Amino acid sequence: xxxxxxxxxxxxxxxxxxxxxxxxxxxxxxxxxxxxxxxxxxxxxxxxxxxxxxxxxxxxxxxxxxxxxxxxxxxxxxxxxxxxxxxxxxxxxxxxxxxxxxxxxxxxxxxxxxxxxxxxxxxxxxxxxxxxxxxxxxxxxxxxxxxxxxxxxxxxxxxxxxxxxxxxxxxxxxxxxxxxxxxxxxxxxxxxxxxxxxxxxxxxxxxxxxxxxxxxxxxxxxxxxxxxxxxxxxxxxxxxxxxxxxxxxxxxxxxxxxxxxxxxxxxxxxxxxxxxxxxxxxxxxxxxxxxxxxxx
Amino acid sequence: xxxxxxxxxxxxxxxxxxxxxxxxxxxxxxxxxxxxxxxxxxxxxxxxxxxxxxxxxxxxxxxxxxxxxxxxxxxxxxxxxxxxxxxxxxxxxxxxxxxxxxxxxxxxxxxxxxxxxxxxxxxxxxxxxxxxxxxxxxxxxxxxxxxxxxxxxxxxxxxxxxxxxxxxxxxxxxxxxxxxxxxxxxxxxxxxxxxxxxxxxxxxxxxxxxxxxxxxxxxxxxxxxxxxxxxxxxxxxxxxxxxxxxxxxxxxxxxxxxxxxxxxxxxxxxxxxxxxxxxxxxxxxxxxxxxxxxxxxxxxxxxxxxxxxxxxxxxxxxxxxxxxxxxxxxxxxxxxxxxxxxxxxxxxxxxxxxxxxxxxxxxxxxxxxxxxxxxxxxxxxxx
Numbered sequence: 001x002x003x004x005x006x007x008x009x010x011x012x013x014x015x016x017x018x019x020x021x022x023x024x025x026x027x028x029x030x031x032x033x034x035x036x037x038x039x040x041x042x043x044x045x046x047x048x049x050x051x052x053x054x055x056x057x058x059x060x061x062x063x064x065x066x067x068x069x070x071x072x073x074x075x076x077x078x079x080x081x082x083x084x085x086x087x088x089x090x091x092x093x094x095x096x097x098x099x100x101x102x103x104x105x106x107x108x109x110x111x112x113x114x115x116x117x118x119x120x121x122x123x124x125x126x127x128x129x130x131x132x133x134x135x136x137x138x139x140x141x142x143x144x145x146x147x148x149x150x151x152x153x154x155x156x157x158x159x160x161x162x163x164x165x166x167x168x169x170x171x172x173x174x175x176x177x178x179x180x181x182x183x184x185x186x187x188x189x190x191x192x193x194x195x196x197x198x199x200x201x202x203x204x205x206x207x208x209x210x211x212x213x214x215x216x217x218x219x220x221x222x223x224x225x226x227x228x229x230x231x232x233x234x235x236x237x238x239x240x241x242x243x244x245x246x247x248x249x250x251x252x253x254x255x256x257x258x259x260x261x262x263x264x265x266x267x268x269x270x271x272x273x274x275x276x277x278x279x280x281x282x283x284x285x286x287x288x289x290x291x292x293x294x295x296x
Numbered sequence: 297x298x299x300x301x302x303x304x305x306x307x308x309x310x311x312x313x314x315x316x317x318x319x320x321x322x323x324x325x326x327x328x329x330x331x332x333x334x335x336x337x338x339x340x341x342x343x344x345x346x347x348x349x350x351x352x353x354x355x356x357x358x359x360x361x362x363x364x365x366x367x368x369x370x371x372x373x374x375x376x377x378x379x380x381x382x383x384x385x386x387x388x389x390x391x392x393x394x395x396x397x398x399x400x401x402x403x404x405x406x407x408x409x410x411x412x413x414x415x416x417x418x419x420x421x422x423x424x425x426x427x428x429x430x431x432x433x434x435x436x437x438x439x440x441x442x443x444x445x446x447x448x449x450x451x452x453x454x455x456x457x458x459x460x461x462x463x464x465x466x467x468x469x470x471x472x473x474x475x476x477x478x479x480x481x482x483x484x485x486x487x488x489x490x491x492x493x494x495x496x497x498x499x500x501x502x503x504x505x506x507x508x509x510x511x512x513x514x515x516x517x518x519x520x521x522x523x524x525x526x527x528x529x530x531x532x533x534x535x536x537x538x539x540x541x542x543x544x545x546x547x548x549x550x551x552x553x554x555x556x557x558x559x560x561x562x563x564x565x566x567x568x569x570x571x572x573x574x575x576x577x578x579x580x581x582x583x584x585x586x587x588x589x590x591x592x593x594x595x596x597x598x599x600x601x602x603x604x605x606x607x608x609x610x611x612x613x614x615x616x617x618x619x620x621x622x623x624x625x626x627x628x629x630x631x632x633x634x635x636x637x638x639x640x641x642x643x644x645x646x647x648x649x650x651x652x653x654x655x656x657x658x659x660x661x662x663x664x665x666x667x668x669x670x671x672x673x674x675x676x677x678x679x
Contacts, residue, residue, distance in 0.1 A: 193392040195379045196357055196464075197454065198409030203380075207405075211396045 044271070051264035061265035071249070071266070078246040081160070081235070082228035085167040089175040089224050090217060092168065097179035101186075119173035127234045130166045131157065134238075158240040166234045171224050178223055182216020222281045226274045246270055308336040308494030309370045309461035311356070316365035318351055325351040327518040328365070333511070338488055338495045340505035343515035344541070349498045352515070353464055356496060358382055369462065383410070385455030385493070386464040389471065391447045393439040399426070399450050400435035406458040425453040428487060445476045452484070456491055465497045469504065481508055502542050506530065514538050536664055539588045546589045546634045549666065555581050560663060562587055566630020570607045571658035584666040591635040593660040596625070596642065600653040608655045613648055627654060 051061050065071050100111055118126065133139050134156035141153040156162060186209060194204035232247035239245075246266060254263035311333040318326040326348045333339050341349035354360045356367060358379035367375050374382055385406070393402050403425050407418045426432045429449035439447055448468060455463055468484075469477045485508055488495055499505050505512045506526040514521040514529060514537070521541075522534045533539035540547060550562035550570075558574045562585060572587050600608050611629040623643025625636040634654060638646070646652070 187390075187392065189388055189390060189392045190394060192359060192379075193386070193388060194394070194405070194409075196359075196382075196384060196386045197406040198380050198383075198458065199405075200378075200380050203409060207408075208394055208396075 047264045048268050050261055051268050061261045062269075064262065065265050065269065074244055074246055074249050075269075077243065078229060081163060081167070081243065081245060082225055082231070085164055085171060085228045086221050086225040088164065088168045089171040090179075090221055093172055093175035093179050093220070094213075094217070096176050097183055100176070100180045101183040115173050115176050118169070119177075123170060124233050124237075126170055127166050127237045130162060130169075130238055134162055134165075157238060158243075160239075160243055163235050163239040163243045166238050167228060167231060170234065171228060174227070175220050175224050178220035179213075179216055182219060183213055185216075186212045218281065222277060226277060229270065229274060308463075308492055310335040310368075311462060311494060311496070312368040312371075313352070313356075314366040314368065316352070316355060316367065317363050318355060318360055319363055324518045326355065326362075329518075329520055331513060331520065331523065333494060333496065336492050336494055337510045338485070338497065338508060339511045339513060340497045340499055340509040341513050341515055342499055342502060342505040342541075343521075344500060347515040348518040349500075349515050350466060353466055353496060353498050356462075357384060357386060357464055380409070382462075383458070383460050384462045384464060385458070385460035387448075387451045387455050387466065387468045389467040391439070391451045391471075393447055393450055393454070395439055397438075398435065399431065399437050399439065399442070402439065402450055403435075403453045403457050405454060410458045421457055425457045428456075428490060429453045429483075444472050445480060448472065448480060449483070452487060456487070456493065459491075459493075461493060463493045463495045465495060467498055467500070469499075469501075477504075484508065506542070514541060516541075532662065533588065533664070536586055539662075539664055544591045544635055544637075546591060546594075546632075547664075548587050548589070548632050548634075550585050550587050552581055552583050552585055552663075562663070564630070565632050566609075568609055568630065570609070570661060572661040572663045573659055574663060586664045586666050588662045588664055589634070589656060589660065591624075591637045594634065594636045594654050594656045596636060596638055596646075597653045597655055603655075605658055606655050607658055607661075608653050610651065610653055613646060613650045613652060616643065616646055616648055618643075625652075627652060629654065 052059065096111075096115070100108055100115075103111065131138070135141070136153040136157075138156070140156060141150075144150045145153065190208050190212070191204050194208045195201070199207060229245075230247050231245055232251065235243050235245045236248055247270075250263045250266045250270075253259045253266065311331075313329055313331040316326055316329045317324065329348070329352060341352060343349050351360065355362050358374070358377065362375060365375075366373050369382070394405065397405070400422050404418055404422045407413055407421060411418075413421065422435070423432065426435055429452050431446060431449050431453070434442065434446065439450065442450065451468070465484075469480050472480060481504060497505075497508065506529075509526060511523060512526055512529050513523050516537045522529060522538045524532075529538060530542050533542065536547065539545050548564045550564045552560060553563045553569060554561040560572045560574055561569050562572055563569055564587070570587070597608075600610055602608050609629050611627040611634065613625055614628045614633060615626040617624050620640075622637045622639060623646065625638060625643070625646070627634045627636050636654060
């Protein structure tokens with residue numbers, strides 16, 4: 001049957017010959033591929049190359065890095081700060097995302113606007129506004145002193161508290177939106193099914209909604225943690241030298257000490273950490289979920 | 297099986313709907329519906345989409361609150377009881393199994409929520425249920441590892457495990473292919489006989505409703521069009537909508553020419569007179585009516601001989617189509633076109649344009665009240 005029909009249909013349908021099949025996709029991808037190659041991949045490779053081949057080919061820069069107590073300390077501070085900021089961002093974003101999920105139409109649009117407005121404000125502006133709020137003559141201290149609760153301004157700035165406060169605030173919109181996306185994909189009839197089979201609202205949440213939202217929580221956590229690892233402006237503006245994070249160290253090494261190989265090595269280490277976190281996540285939860293792929 | 301036997305003896309609950317009404321904005325989804333469902337009965341809500349059957353089911357489940365009216369379960373009003381305290385089982389169209397739980401955990405869910413059974417007792421109940429739906433070997437699998445039919449069985453087991461006295465089923469076989477659907481129909485009936493729970497079964501598939509149910513509730517435009525046994529609905533439809541919605545039908549507009557007791561003579565479009573039996577419809581001479589003749593009640597003869605108790609009309613075959621077991625004919629009789637079904641040997645010799653005689657028992661012709669012409673809702677519920 002097919003053998004009879006095909007010869008006649010072929011010229012009409014003009015199926016892409018195997019040699020042409022790749023042509024169109026390639027042409028469509030070319031502009032973005034070129035962009036990524038020149039402005040992303042090439043600098044990255046250059047950076048890695050520099051860290052290895054400053055004077056001949058050696059791992060010198062890396063051994064300097066890992067034996068330096070300063071680098072180790074900065075790395076620990078970075079991971080710790082990013083981790084704590086991620087946990088707090090998740091804790092604050094989860095209820096917000098849940099309310100977004102269960103509310104409808106206008107209410108949802110309104111909340112989303114309030115979530116996203118700070119997201120559109122520049123990160124430097126947001127960090128800077130905390131200076132105004134938390135400084136010795138800032139609004140918080142002035143208010144507390146005005147009310148007679150304290151006699152001396154509290155030291156609210158240049159400590160882990162101020163850095164974390166600002167980081168969580170900056171990360172919150174992205175966390176909320178990512179969680180919201182994940183929660184939207186949970187089939188709501190499952191909650192209905194839980195309720196008709198004896199679960200109260202709280203039980204249905206605990207036994208069905210919450211477990212099903214966990215992959216979304218991990219996904220959002222990963223995204224936010226990786227972002228938080230690279231924070232520069234916020235700890236620089238609001239932290240003391242004790243809160244120095246890895247991005248600041250790289251910056252100092254590159255722009256003040258002009259030690260490019262060393263800066264490159266630190267950058268490469270940060271890159272390896274973030275990619276391995278993403279790979280690890282992908283291994284267990286599949287990255288597809290983050291951009292709306294299927295669960296199965 | 298002792299517990300199952302006990303459940304079967306305990307029977308299902310009696311359900312009464314009293315003037316139930318629910319509107320969404322300006323549209324009434326359910327309009328003054330009253331219904332008595334006997335304990336242990338298998339009752340189908342049948343109707344085209346938008347007829348209010350799913351809304352009715354959601355009101356009984358408690359997912360929606362009625363605007364007015366009452367729902368009585370064993371004579372107790374449950375209109376204000378939240379869904380999780382109604383002790384109702386439910387099977388959803390998409391099954392809605394919990395994807396993060398194994399089959400066993402899914403089935404055990406209502407027990408965890410509703411009872412304080414020990415782990416062992418719960419385990420025994422779950423095993424019993426899985427045996428009932430013939431899935432004992434799959435307790436440790438996850439829902440996504442099962443076929444559609446198997447997921448359907450798990451959904452049944454979960455809905456029945458806590459021995460609810462009422463089971464709601466929302467188009468449960470809609471997602472399955474025809475073969476599997478027929479198999480599951482038999483399966484569901486077997487399980488129903490076993491557990492004796494009252495079942496409310498929503499479907500838009502008339503075959504499903506007719507073959508499975510003790511009672512069928514035909515719904516049309518947010519109201520109940522007719523309630524009855526499958527046979528009563530098919531053989532004695534109360535109105536045009538039910539006559540048209542269930543099965544194939546010939547509906548001819550007619551004028552009542554003569555009334556003699558229960559015997560009526562009506563004049564159809566072609567001017568011919570045919571006989572009919574009186575139904576619930578009031579009939580007075582000269583008034584308009586519609587007569588229903590089912591295609592399978594009509595037989596085709598070559599000679600126009602008249603016999604006692606039968607009517608004969610002459611016509612021309614307008615169209616003929618082959619359906620495997622039968623041929624379907626469209627026969628023009630005057631201005632009307634009648635649908636006729638003939639056996640395959642008989643139809644093989646027929647051709648378009650042939651002159652034929654149609655004959656039927658006069659008792660097979662039913663008189664229906666005119667007005668409320670079908671076509672507004674028609675057969676849009678057909679899959």
